Amino acid sequence: MSECKVRRRERDGITILELDGLLDAHTAPKLEQMFQTLLNDKKFKIIINCKGLQYISSAGLGVFMAYLDEVRNNDGDIKFSNMSPKIFNVFDLLGFPMLYEIYDIEEDALNTFRTNKR
């Protein structure tokens, strides 16, 4: 059975979610639950650190799509970092780099939150 660990931490008021494992239709609800918790906590500046993410299917990508609007309407954003080429390829095939900011390392994503309004 697939597993995806979602670890939450904060840096300078920005929430970082570290994904570790396989994000598919079975594990996506766990990530969705986490997003629900973040919105309840009024945390709208979110970085998804994909360092430990080995696999993603469209069910996983759908979670980010589902919450993007609400996050941006609250002056926040969902940004990505530390993506492996395999994971980036799936994002790229679907045209997601047009919609999301994707950074090589977490620090770069943090800096854009620090310097920009969003």
Place this chain on the structure above:
Amino acid sequence: MYGKYRMSYPSIPMLKILSRTENLQKVREFIKQHAQQCGFDDDTVYNICLATDEACTNIIKHGYRNDRNQEIELHIVISPQSFVIRIFNVGKCFDPNSIEPPNVLKYYEKKDRGGYGIYLMKKLMDEVHFFFSTEQRNEVRLIKYR
């Protein structure tokens, strides 16, 4: 004895699962094992696994509407030219041509999270076919050339 003249048919690897998302990992492992044996590189193996996952996820969610007790059967047919995955099910039919290629900006505006699965399958494989039948099983056929 007929041994000398007998045709030898290679066995077709087969996996039967219940329509539950917890079985997707089993599906990917099954495909990975056989695609690796065929000599595909890592990226191609990953893509074939993802395409098969998307097909099975669609069947579970849309074909069987999350009914956890239906069957999905996968066959792998390997020839010198191709690696073919045949996915059989008896779920609800749909018109695959009615699925538009996704436009992320449009989907974002519509707040829609679906519609990527079939597009990904087509992008990742060389050929994707859907066969629907009210009398027999439906089939999704994914083909990768070697």
